[in-house]
Amino acid sequence: MAAERLYYTSAVLDFDTTIADIRLTKTDELGQLWQVALAETAFYPTGGGQPSDRGMLIAYAPSGASLEVPIEAVEEDEDGEVWHYVRKPLIEGTEVQGRVLASRRMDHEQQHSGQHLLSAVFLRELTLTTVSFHLGAESSTIDLDTKERPTEEQLHQVEEAANRVVAESRPIWSRFVEREYAEDMLRRGDLRKLPEREGPMRVVQIQGIEFNACGGTHVENTGAIGAISIRRLEKVKQGWRVEFCCGQRVVRAARKDYIALDAVARTLSVGAADVQARVEALLEEKKAQAKELKKLKALLPPSA
Known part of the structure; x- marks a missing residue:
């Protein structure tokens, strides 16, 4: 057995x-x-x-x-x-x-529960369906079934809505149900899809958010997810891929980003808040210098 x-x-x-x-x-x-x-x-x-x-x-x-x-x-x-x-x-x-290994289990629970919540909020806020999920070593991704690129404003809307649910510490439960009962849930719209296998199946519920057929590990409430951060967006064959991280990964990513930003700021001799403006000014200077160089080259006599 x-x-x-x-x-x-x-x-x-x-x-x-x-x-x-x-x-x-x-x-x-x-x-x-x-x-x-x-x-x-x-x-x-x-x-x-x-x-x-x-x-x-x-x-x-x-x-x-x-x-x-x-x-x-x-x-x-x-x-x-x-x-x-x-x-x-x-x-x-x-x-x-x-x-x-407790640290690895907790990390995976945070990312997986965070994915369930993030996918549910994308569906609720933007009616965008998640078609796949991957949990990576540093960040995770979901693929959204859409041809149109979500805007930055929409991503912020989803991120803030998901983190409000995190702050509410809503319970996350799991239970096994017979396939017939799960099919009834599917017809009612409580479940979006069912696995192909027969027999009892495990359903994970985030209180007031969603039911999801899932065999993975999860935290006991949304507060234990820690935080959800959407990192970037990428076009893929089936739609748009959203890279995100949860829990302690958010802390590590923020620290890594700050170290990189601080290094650039010190190189440019400006504060971190002024990096973007300084870089834009340098790019404008480079464009102006390129135009001036082109004019000077035009004044040179033809080469022999």
Whole structure:
């Protein structure tokens, strides 16, 4: 049987379990790589635009000695089994402790919950539908189904509306429902789409905002998202791609932006608030100098 997924119903990051299966998958320059299945797991596998958790498995000997085995990746196979990739073989039936890397899990929860909220606000404010989501290492993206470029004013409108919901700390719940019930939700307009798979499915709800069929990890309320910052817009084949970040990533991005801006300001010997005006003045000077140079070249005699 496939492992029980603890993250569906619990925020637990440390858990006790048993090695249910292990198999050698490949040998590379780093050595052998093994796939380990657990009786239950709190490790989220890659899927739905969200990367997998990291962490370790810890096995204890009767003597009290411990063996720590880092987890390099977590993936789900076509049968729904969750496989944990490790570099050390473990014996089937061994009792182990699993420890999910808390900082990575929290970061992914903030980005994923922030994406749900941002997509819902784009739909509510501008009637723009999200067609895909990707959670990257530094920032994340959603692709909007629109040929027309959203204006800067519209992006600010969405960003401010989303952050108002963040400040309200609205609860975020998840529950499993039968497919028939989910189809009724779809017909009522509570859900925008359903996954193709059969059987019960998990629905994530942001109070008063949306319902969404989703198997990912999320924070418990919108306040835990921290903040949402829209970074830039890019034209892609299916519409317009919005790059954004949430939580601590907003803080890191703001710090990085300020360091870069401060360096430019010091180079130009102006305050940070005056950088744009100074750069525009320099560009105008460059244009004027280019025109003057063109006039002087016209006064030169033809070359022999």
